[in-house]
Amino acid sequence: MSKAFLAPGEIAEATIAIGVKKANHSTINMIILGILAGLYIGFGGHADITIMQTFSQIDVGVSKFLGGAVFPIGLILVIVAGAELFTGNCLMTMALVDKKISIKQMLKNWGLVYLGNFIGSIILAAALVFTGVYKPGSPMAETAFSIATGKMTASVAQIIVKGIFANILVCLAVWMSFGAQDITSKAVAIWFPVMTFVMLGFEHSIANMFFLPLAKYIGFEVSWAQMWLHNIIPATIGNIIGGAIIIPLLYYVVYIKPQRETSIKSNINA
Template sequence: MATLKSSGKEMQRLDTEKLPAIEASRLQTALEELKTCATTDCRPPAEMAVKMEAVGVTKGNGNIWTISLLGILAGFFIGLGAMFCTLVTTDIQIGFGLTKLLGGVVFCLGLILVVLAGAELFTGNALMVASRASGKIKLSQLFQNWGIVYFANLIGSLLLVLVVFYSQFWVLDGYKVGVNALSIANAKVSLAFWPAFARGILCNILVCLAVWLCFGARSTVDKIFAILFPITAFVACGFEHSIANMYFIPMGIAMAGQAKILEVAGVTASQVAHLNVAGFIGNLVPVTLGNIVGGTFIGSIYWLIYLRKERAAEAAAARPWFAGMFAGPQLQSQQATYLDTETKALISVLAKARDDNKFLAKLAENPSQALKAYNLAPEAKAALESGDVRWLESRVGTLDEPLRTWLTSRLSQEKW
C-alpha cells in the first residue's frame, strides 16, 4: 500500500501541462481509478440502487444481436454450473444436508461466469423493473429484453445438453452420473404447479439478491463472495431456477431414453414417462412465473427504498433538468445564457443523455460518433468517454451522488 501511495504522489507531480489535453484527462481518470482500487469498502445501498437502474437502462437499449448472443452464453454458463452440480452430488455419502450444500457451492460456477465473463441472464434481468419504475425504459423494452434473453438462454442450455450428451459425460462412475441427472429431472417434472411457483419465487429472490450484492462489489473477489452464499442457499434448499431447469430437465429426458441408465437406476420407462417435452413445459411455466415475481420483488423494493422519492421529485419538478442535477450552488436556466459555448455544449450533451435513452446507449457504445455533432474540446470529449466525473464537475459544478454513479456505470457499460 505504501508503494501504491508513493506511485500516486509521483504521478501527481507530473507536469500535465506538457501533455496533450486529452492525455492529461486520461491520466487524471487513471488516478481516480487507482484510488478506487485502493478502496476496500463496498458501495452503499443507495449507490447500488442507482447502478441497478443504470444497468437496466443499458440492457433495455441494448443491441438485439448482442443481447441474443450474451443470452446464449448465459444459458450455457448456467448449464455448466448445473452439470458440475450433477457430477459432484453423484453417489456421495456425506449426508443429505452436506450433499445439498456442496451441490450449491459448485453450482455457483454458473452465475460467477455470467457476472464476471459477461452474459445476459433472464432471472437477473428481472431487476430491470427498477429502470422501468423510474421511467428510464419503456414497458415494451423491458418485455423485449426478457423475451429475447429467455429464449436465448434456452438455446444456450440446449446446446450444452447436446454437447454433454455426445461427450458421454453421463457414463461416468458406472452410469451413476446419468442416473443422478435422471433423478434430478424426474423430481422437477413431478412438482405440482403451486409448489413449483413458490420455489421459483424463493429462488429468484436469492438470485437477485446475489446480483444486487454484486452492484456493491468493487473487485472480482467481492463479486464471487457476493454470489456464493445466496446461490448456495437456493440450490441447497431445492428452489427452482427456470434457466437451470433448461439444462436439468432436457438432460433428464435424454437419460430416460437410455436403457443402461434405466437399468442402473432400477426403474422402467413407464416410471419416467412424464419426463418429456410436456413435462418440461409444465415445469417451466410455473417456475418462470415465480422467478419473475421473486426478481420483480427485489428490484421493486429497493427502488421504493432508495429511488422513489428522488424520481418522484424529478417528475414533479417544473424546471430544466440541470436545475435538479447539481448539488450546492445550482445552475438556473437563466444562468445558461452567460455560459461559454463549450460549457453550453457540454450541458447539452448531458441533458440529451439524461432524456434520450437511445442517445445514452450510443454514448456508452460509440462515444466518438455520438459526440461528433457537438462543439466540444478534446478534454471534454475525453471526460465524457471515460466518465471523468472530476473534470466534468470542474466545468459545470458539483454533481450529486446519483448522477456521479450514473455517469460512471453508464459510460463504463457495466453489466450484471
C-alpha cells in the first residue's frame, strides 16, 4: 500500500533529489519552464486583483483574504503542471550543502529561471493591458495602482524582511507539496502557506515582477530602475535569506546531517 504522504526526513531527501534534477535541466528548458512559471504566478496575481477590486470597498480584511485565496493557483500550476520558479528553487541549497550539486550549477539554474520568470511576468502584464482589462480609471487599474504604491512606499529594509517571511512560507508550501503523493494533497499543501503570505502583504520577488510592470504599463509613475532597486532586488535578497538559508539549511541540520554522520561512522567501523 502506497503512503499518503512523506515524513519530514523523507521530504528532505526528496528535496535533495529534486534539486539535483533541477540543476541538470538544459539551458533552454530552464528558460522555457521559467517563462511558464512567470506566467502562472502572474495568473495568480491577476486573479488576486480581480477579487480585491470588488471587495476592497467593503472590507479590507475580507478583500485581502479573498485575494490571497485565489493567488495560490500560480504555485499550484508550477508544481503540478511543471515549471521552474526561482523562489521555490531556493531550496536547491539543500542539495548544494549535501554536495550533490555545485554552486555553479545552482547559480546557473537560479539565473536562467529568474530571467525566465521575469520574461513570463512582463509578457502577461503587457498582454492583459493590451486586452483592455486594466482601463485607466477602472477599479482594476486603481487596485493595481494601490498594490504598486504599497510596494514602492515601503522602505528597502521592510521589503527585505517581508521578503524573508514570504519565501519561508512559499518554500514551506513547496516542501509540503514534495511530501504529498496526490494532486489534491499537493494543492492543499500549497494553498494555505501561499494564501497566508499574500494576505499578510509579504514580498515575493516574482509576483512583484508582475504587479509592478503591470502598474507601470497602465500609467503608474515608476521607472524600471526604481522598480528593481527599491523593490524587486530587496525582495529577492529577502527571498534568498528565507528560502535558501533559513528553511533548507535548518532542515538539513535536523534531518540530513545526522544521517550522513551515521553513515560515515558505519563505513569507518566496517
